Amino acid sequence: MTTGSSDTAAPSSATAxxxxxxxxxxxxxxxxxxxxxxxxxxxxxxxxxMLQKDRKKQLVELELHDEKKDLASSIKIEKxxxxxxxxxxxxxxxxxxxxxLSYPTQRCLLQDLFQQVxxxxxLSDEEISRLFDASNVPREGWYRLEKESLPMEGIYRMLQxxxxxxxxxxxxxxxxxxxxxxxxxxxxxxxxxPTDIFRWPLGNFVYLDKSASKVEKRFFRxxxxxxxxxxxxxxxxxxxxxxxxxxxxxxxxxx
Numbered sequence: 001m002t003t004g005s006s007d008t009a010a011p012s013s014a015t016a017x018x019x020x021x022x023x024x025x026x027x028x029x030x031x032x033x034x035x036x037x038x039x040x041x042x043x044x045x046x047x048x049x050m051l052q053k054d055r056k057k058q059l060v061e062l063e064l065h066d067e068k069k070d071l072a073s074s075i076k077i078e079k080x081x082x083x084x085x086x087x088x089x090x091x092x093x094x095x096x097x098x099x100x101l102s103y104p105t106q107r108c109l110l111q112d113l114f115q116q117v118x119x120x121x122x123l124s125d126e127e128i129s130r131l132f133d134a135s136n137v138p139r140e141g142w143y144r145l146e147k148e149s150l151p152m153e154g155i156y157r158m159l160q161x162x163x164x165x166x167x168x169x170x171x172x173x174x175x176x177x178x179x180x181x182x183x184x185x186x187x188x189x190x191x192x193x194p195t196d197i198f199r200w201p202l203g204n205f206v207y208l209d210k211s212a213s214k215v216e217k218r219f220f221r222x223x224x225x226x227x228x229x230x231x232x233x234x235x236x237x238x239x240x241x242x243x244x245x246x247x248x249x250x251x252x253x254x255x
Contacts, residue, residue, distance in 0.1 A: 089245055091235075096242030098234035102207040106220065107188050109206050112227050113172075114155045120171045121158075127167065135161035152189040156180070174222060181216045204229050209236040 121142055123129055132139060137158050142150070159165045159180050166176040183189050208220050210233040224231045 089242075092238045092242035093245055094242070095234045095236070095239045096246065098207040098232065099209075099236055099239040101205075102209065102234070103187070105206040106208070107190075109220070109223055109227060109229060110183075110188055111152070113223050114152055116172055117155055117159065117168050118150055120168060128164075131161070131164045131167055135164055137161055137164065151192045156183060156189050172226065174226060178219060178222055179215045181213070181219050205232050206230070207232050207234055209234060211236065 121128060123132065123139060123142055131137075132142075142158075159168065165180060169176045169178055206220055206224050206229050208216065208231060212220075212233075221231050223229075
């Protein structure tokens with residue numbers, strides 16, 4: 001009688017061989033083992049060499065990337081420098097032109113103001129007549145027919161009277177405590193009123209040196225507001241440099 005199957009069963013083909021090599025987790029080692037067909041230490045050396053080559057490649061790519069960034073940064077810095085240089089030159093050129101235009105724009109504004117003052121001087125007005133007498137301001141030239149050729153200097157002298165000036169400013173809806181700058185050392189009072197020489201189109205801007213006195217700045221600011229003009233300040237110290245830049249450009253255009 002047959003006793004049955006053997007006590008020891010044959011091993012299953014699906015059971016893993018404990019001596020079989022494991023698949024390496026390092027991609028370089030796996031490639032090296034496949035290339036060399038061995039699982040000795042040699043593939044490790046090759047894998048290490050491959051790793052070094054890959055790292056060098058990454059370093060080169062990183063350096064190239066940094067060089068591109070440095071180049072872009074260098075270009076940006078150079079662009080910023082050129083922009084600053086251009087703005088600096090433009091500021092100097094603008095200061096030169098504003099310096100040239102400062103006198104005619106100020107004179108035109110002053111003439112508009114003085115015309116309004118002259119129109120508000122009516123010697124038949126009791127208050128105006130009283131203020132003229134109290135201030136010892138001569139009446140010559142202030143009659144209606146004479147106002148057409150009234151000297152700017154005459155209006156300026158009349159406004160030196162604080163009481164008359166405050167009354168004029170009140171009638172013109174200006175701040176009564178606004179002081180009048182000293183125009184005796186300039187040519188702002190040149191000729192009479194009106195003067196066609198200052199009637200060319202100047203636009204809506206009045207130019208004033210930023211180092212002007214507080215009295216001048218306030219006067220021109222408030223009068224500009226009255227006549228709907230814009231006050232623009234400039235640096236008179238750099239105006240000569242602007243002239244030199246413009247002359248240099250003019251010479252370059254001729255060559």
